[in-house]
Amino acid sequence: MATGAFPCFLLSLTLVSIQSQSSTQDAFMIQYLQRRLVQIEERMNQCEQNTMTVTQKTYDLSSAVRGYVSSLNVLKSEVRNQVDTVSMRVDRIERELEYLENKIPILSDIEMEEALLEEQIKAAELDQLKKKAKIKINRDCNTALSQIKSVKIVKKAGDAHGSWFKDPSEGSEKVYFLSGIRNNTVLEYMSLQSFIEGTPMRPAKVLQLPFHWQGNGHVVYNKFLYYHKANTPNQILKVDLLNGTVVDSTLIPGAGRHPVYDLNPNTYLDFAVDELGLWVIHVDTAYEENLVITKLDKATLSVDYTWDTRCRSRDAEGAFLICGTLYVVYNTRYGGRSTVQCLYDIHDTIHSEESPVMFFPKRYTSHSSIHYHPGDKELYAWDDGYQTIYKVETSTIVTE
Ligand SMILES: *[C@@H]1O[C@H](CO)[C@@H](O)[C@H](O)[C@H]1NC(C)=O
Numbered sequence: 070m071a072t073g074a075f076p077c078f079l080l081s082l083t084l085v086s087i088q089s090q091s092s093t094q095d096a097f098m099i100q101y102l103q104r105r106l107v108q109i110e111e112r113m114n115q116c117e118q119n120t121m122t123v124t125q126k127t128y129d130l131s132s133a134v135r136g137y138v139s140s141l142n143v144l145k146s147e148v149r150n151q152v153d154t155v156s157m158r159v160d161r162i163e164r165e166l167e168y169l170e171n172k173i174p175i176l177s178d179i180e181m182e183e184a185l186l187e188e189q190i191k192a193a194e195l196d197q198l199k200k201k202a203k204i205k206i207n208r209d210c211n212t213a214l215s216q217i218k219s220v221k222i223v224k225k226a227g228d229a230h231g232s233w234f235k236d237p238s239e240g241s242e243k244v245y246f247l248s249g250i251r252n253n254t255v256l257e258y259m260s261l262q263s264f265i266e267g268t269p270m271r272p273a274k275v276l277q278l279p280f281h282w283q284g285n286g287h288v289v290y291n292k293f294l295y296y297h298k299a300n301t302p303n304q305i306l307k308v309d310l311l312n313g314t315v316v317d318s319t320l321i322p323g324a325g326r327h328p329v330y331d332l333n334p335n336t337y338l339d340f341a342v343d344e345l346g347l348w349v350i351h352v353d354t355a356y357e358e359n360l361v362i363t364k365l366d367k368a369t370l371s372v373d374y375t376w377d378t379r380c381r382s383r384d385a386e387g388a389f390l391i392c393g394t395l396y397v398v399y400n401t402r403y404g405g406r407s408t409v410q411c412l413y414d415i416h417d418t419i420h421s422e423e424s425p426v427m428f429f430p431k432r433y434t435s436h437s438s439i440h441y442h443p444g445d446k447e448l449y450a451w452d453d454g455y456q457t458i459y460k461v462e463t464s465t466i467v468t469e
């Protein structure tokens with residue numbers, strides 16, 4: 070503003086000196102000039118005023134711009150911070166991925182292990198096939214069940230659940246009585262006759278087992294009792310009945326997670342004796358709850374071979390084997406007429422589809438155990454506390 074006022078002041082001084090020398094003629098001229106000067110001064114003032122406004126506006130604008138710039142800077146740093154966190158997270162994810170990738174074994178390792186496993190499976194299968202072939206060759210019976218002919222109710226004794234049978238080994242007449250789903254007392258009778266006549270129970274011998282049994286699946290074969298040891302999922306014991314000592318014990322692989330028969334929830338391992346020897350029937354849940362049969366070496370309890378059958382556990386109440394063929398007995402939860410509806414032949418000569426449903430004699434039944442006696446061709450059954458014997462009829466399998 071000071072620079073604008075100084076030239077205006079000089080100009081007015083000059084005009085004053087000119088006025089003092091002039092004549093009256095010039096008075097008009099001077100007045101005119103003075104008016105012009107005032108006008109100029111006014112315009113200069115205006116000009117100054119404008120300059121000031123512009124300066125102010127410029128200042129205001131620039132401070133506004135500064136404000137914007139600083140808030141922009143704030144935004145920028147915020148964005149940068151966010152970018153930093155995102156990149157940090159990306160880094161972390163990448164590290165985790167790397168860690169996981171390191172933990173996953175290399176593909177070729179897996180392939181190698183698979184190949185090894187396959188080899189082992191093949192070897193095991195070959196081994197089993199050899200054993201199976203041996204059983205086939207050793208087959209010296211060719212009978213099949215054709216019907217369940219008659220029933221004889223022998224006695225009513227013991228609990229609702231239990232099992233009884235005659236030792237199926239040749240020449241033995243001894244009868245055994247095991248009442249209840251969990252106990253350790255075995256009653257031994259000299260013969261079926263003495264069992265029938267006993268009033269009410271007068272056994273020749275009372276044997277105390279070293280361990281309780283579980284379920285109703287036990288058998289006696291040649292003076293040895295084979296049974297499922299209570300409180301174990303799948304341990305079986307072989308006990309010498311002469312002095313009550315455990316002579317052998319083993320575990321049945323894959324068994325014990327599920328009762329064998331849907332309608333008998335306490336039996337997890339069911340033993341059977343047929344013309345070929347000793348068997349265990351159980352369920353492997355890995356095979357859709359179908360029955361599995363395992364051939365045991367009765368001397369050493371080692372597993373000869375295992376067959377997965379296509380017979381279902383659902384609605385089954387028992388099963389027995391005749392000449393290597395499993396016959397599964399079905400019923401209803403409320404008791405009814407038992408029927409054989411599924412069979413499985415390890416030799417693959419008799420087929421379930423071609424075989425008719427076989428009915429048990431007309432009677433309402435609820436079997437907790439069924440045991441076949443190969444010599445007498447009889448089934449020893451425990452039917453809701455009644456000890457019953459079924460006579461069966463067999464036929465000879467004609468093979469080409
Ligand atoms: C065990 O069996 C014997 C003989 O059958 C019987 O007298 C006894 O009551 C049974 N014990 C239990 C706990 O069921």
Ligand SMILES: *[C@@H]1O[C@H](CO)[C@@H](O)[C@H](O)[C@H]1NC(C)=O
Nearest residue numbers: 309310311312313314315316
């Ligand atoms: C029981 O009898 C068998 C023979 O049948 C014998 O080997 C075993 O030593 C006997 N055990 C006891 C404890 O007497």
